Structure formats: C-alpha cells, structure tokens
Amino acid sequence: MTAAISVVSVHHAFGSFVALERVDLEIAAGEFIVLLGPSGCGKTTLLSILGGFLTPTRGRVLFGDRDMTQVAPKDRPTTTMFQDYALFPHMSLLDNVGFGLRMRGQGRAMRHAKALEMLAMVGLEGKASARPHELSGGQRQRVALARALAVDPKVLLLDEPLGALDLKLRRQMQEELKAIQRRIGTTFVHVTHDQEEAMAVADRIVVMNHGRIEDIGPPQDIYLRPASLFSANFMGEINMIPASAQGGGVQTPLGPVALPPLGDGAQTLCIRPENLGLSGEIALGEARLTDAAFFGTHHRCHFTPTAAPDLTLIAHLPQGGHPELGSLHQLYASSAVLLPQEETPV
C-alpha cells in the first residue's frame, strides 16, 4: 500500500529566489521522515513538490518507479494534513472524512462506514455529525488526519500539522501520530521547524538549510553526530570550541584534545551541554564555575576555562546540586565531535 519516494536532483526557484538547490533524497516505503529546518529553508517547498502543488524547475520525483513530477495533486497517491487543518466548514465531520472517498466514486454507505472507522481511530466516533467549528484545535487536527488517511494514501504529507497546538497537546499528538503511523505503515513525510518534535516522531530526520540538505539520519545520529555545524546547532544547544589539527593531533584553546582529527586545518569541537561535566572521557582542563541556574531537569552552569578566559562553556549538571560559584574544577566531555569549519553559525 505504501510507496518509496525518490527525489532526483530537484531544483526549484521562485523568480530569482532559489528555494531548493539540487536536492536528492530517497525515502523508503513505510518510513516516517521529518523535514526539519528554519523557515525559508525549502522544506515546505519540497513537501509541496511531493504533493504536486508545485512542479520543480528541474529534477524528478518518483513514487516507487512511477515518475510523478508532472502529475496533479488529485491524481497522486498522496494526501496532505495542512497546518491550518483546512477542514470544510459547511460539512459534518462524517462528510469531511468521507470527502476523498466520495471523489473516488465510492457509494454513500461504504464511505460513511469507512469515515466512521477513521473517526473512531482518532477517538472522535461520537462526533460524526458535528461541524468543524464545534471542535477544539486538537480535535480538528485529528479530523484532518482522519480525512487524509481515509483514502488509504501511499504517502501522507504533514505540513507543520502541530504548529497551532499548545505544547502539552503537541506532545500528545506526536505520540498519536507515531503510533498511528506504526500501525498503518504508510510513508509519512512531516515538515516542522521544531527539532524536539522531529526527534519525537521521526525514523529519519532530514535537516535542511538554504535549499540544501545539511544532514540526514536517525534522530540519535543527527543529535549526537551531526554532519555540519548548522545541523549541530539546529538540533539543540551545543558548545563550539575552535580547534585546529596538525600532524594527527587536535589543538584547542583549552589544550590538546584526544580525538582523531578530520585532517589538517581549522575545525570546530562540538559538545552538547549535557555531555560536559565533572567526569567523562575527554579531559578539557581546569575551569571556574561562574554562573548556575536550576532548570528542573538539570542545573545549567557556565564555566570559564582557566586556559581560555574569554570562552564560556555551558554544562548541564545533574539535579543533585552544583558546586559553589567561583570554585575551580576539572572539566570532562563525552560524545564530543569534530566538525569542519564553516561560516560562523547564526
């Protein structure tokens, strides 16, 4: 029922603005893919090209081995869950969810049965005759999901579907989306700018920036072993320490670091705040605790290394308590990565 997707060197420009620059992407059948990036990175453009709302300037889109580049949205095996839900306000939920089946020429009894089944799947079976304006935001979102899935699409496209929901509801819907995707096995392509949402639902995350794919891989890889500084930075807070490599050793302002270098020249040592602390695999020398705040799950501490007093390192120390302000400590890092130098991250 599901289909693999191949995006083959797709290029798209709006006038002189290049939205996508030679994007290549393979999506396996049944995969939950998240396109992640800041606004203007091209993720929504890519989704629109998959849905058929845009025809790329150059390049091809294949579903399985069928070329879909020129096929209109209505003839594609995709459906979309829109950010603003785009429910039909003049129809009952039953008719909303059954709309796609009606367009496919299914009889009333059949499509009502299927629509009820889909409404039951999203926990709204009791509201079949309600109108969209009677529902809360989360319920509308569920109806939009049921409507998109009612036609058994091969690929479901989700355009920032949870953007309008509050945090708690968003977490809940993320879990539901993931659970539903696992159950029905349809390929999901989900667009978001929220890296936590991406990690919560994705099998693989595609990090995009300026119309290009920066990084691609399972959430854990992207978070712990990002391919670029942009990706490292976008996935969450990270300490970046300038480094340089020469003759197989890595030198930083904090002293030499026991990591295999990427080659000679300037590079950046990246360490997540939670991987920086008073114990670990890589010694970073002595540092002074200058500031600390309690964040619930951790203490957020600012350290100033003795060797490089103009650097500030951020460490998340466990809840138990933090040392006295102004005291000196030996800092250690784990899961540190070296990344090639790029333009300074924003």
Added chain:
Amino acid sequence: MGRVLIWGYMTVLYGFIFLPVAVLVLFSFQDSRLPVPPFNGPSLKWYGQVLGDSDLMAALGNSFLVALVSSAVALLLGFLAAHALARYRLPGSVLMRGVLIAPMTVSYLIIALGLLTVFNKIGLPPSLLATGIGHVVINLPLCFAILYAAMGDQQKNAERAARDLGASEVRVLWLVSAPMLMAPLLAAFFLSVTFSWDEFIIAFLLTRFEVTLPVEIWSMLRSGLSPKTNAIGSLVFLVSVALLIVLDLVVFRKSRR
C-alpha cells in the same frame, strides 16, 4: 437639547426619504379617480384593477423572468471570474479586474445606448433577451466585486485540500468554494434581482412588444395620474422590501453565526 436635535434631524431625514413612498402607498387606497388630496377611502378597487389587468400581469411576469435569469447568469459569470482572479496569477489581472468593474461607473443610459447599437448591428431585435443581457452587463460587476472581496485564504486552503483529496476543478467549485461562499453568493444574487427588478432605462430602450414592469408603469403614467399606478407602484415597492428582508434574514443572519 442635543437629543431633541438628533431626534428632530432623524425625523426630517426619514420623512424626506419615506414621505413620497408613504404618500404613494396611501393614495393607492384612494376611492376616487385621482391620487391627490383629499384622501377618501380606503378602497382596494385599484388593486383589483391591477390584478385584473392582463398587460400589467404579463409585464410583472416578464420582470420576474428577466430578474431571476439575468441575476443567475450574472452570478455565475461573476463567481467564475472572481474565483479565477482571486486564485490564479493571470497576465494582466489588474487590468482584467478593472475592466470587469468598469460598467459600474458608466451610466445605465450609456450602457443601454451601446447595447442598442451593438444589438442593431448583430440583428438582435429589442426583446426580453436583449434586456436580460443588459441586466447581466450591469449586475456582473456587482456580483464580481462582492464575491471577489469574499474570497479569503480560508476558502483557498479548503480548495487546496479538496484538490489534494482528488476533487476535479468543477467539483472543487461546486462542493467546496460555492457552499463556503453561500452568504455572499445569496447577497449578490438578491441585490442583482432587486436592481434588475427596478431597472427602467435599459429595459425601456431594449424592449418592444414584451415589456418589463417599470416600462409598463411608465406607459401608464403617460396617460395621466391614476391611483392604479399608485397601486402597482406599491406592489413593486412591496416586492423590493420583501427581497431585502429575505436577504437580511437568509444572508446576514447566516454570516453572523
């Protein structure tokens, strides 16, 4: 003091607007042969005459026919034009919008003269059809303007969703766009019907044997004042008011919800 002034002003204002209508309606119940004071009556005999006048009744039917058909055509064309210009980037769309609205700024007399010339040229004789076309010309800009203003992003997104779910363009229009625009569609339709119903100059110049009600009333007036014209005038007024009330009840109640 201020309140008195306001109430006084309102009384004068509404008196100015409605006094002629009130006088017209009052003297339609006149018992004697002239609709001038003193009033003696009331009597329904002129209404009886109106309803018994086959020419008047035929004109009434013609008016309804022209109003309903021309409004429906104007509505359909206006809706399609508004949808196209609101949804698609077309070359010269600003110019097209201007041209569509332009007839609103031209007097009915000029439109009627233009149509008369064109119809003469192509051999379409003055008729209800010619008048109907004239009424489409004057009501199309109105329908277009109302519907174009009503097409918002909400409809646009719903249309996109419908297409995504497999709806053809015709079904998008019929099942999503039109029902979502029901209130402005009804408003445009009823306003068009009202305008067509009252329209005189175009109907006068573009009809010959079968005429609409305003033209028939005009020819009655030529033979002098009679409470019968007051009676038919009152009926026309009643229909217009009824249309406006229906419009208010159906459309504005609905859109307020």
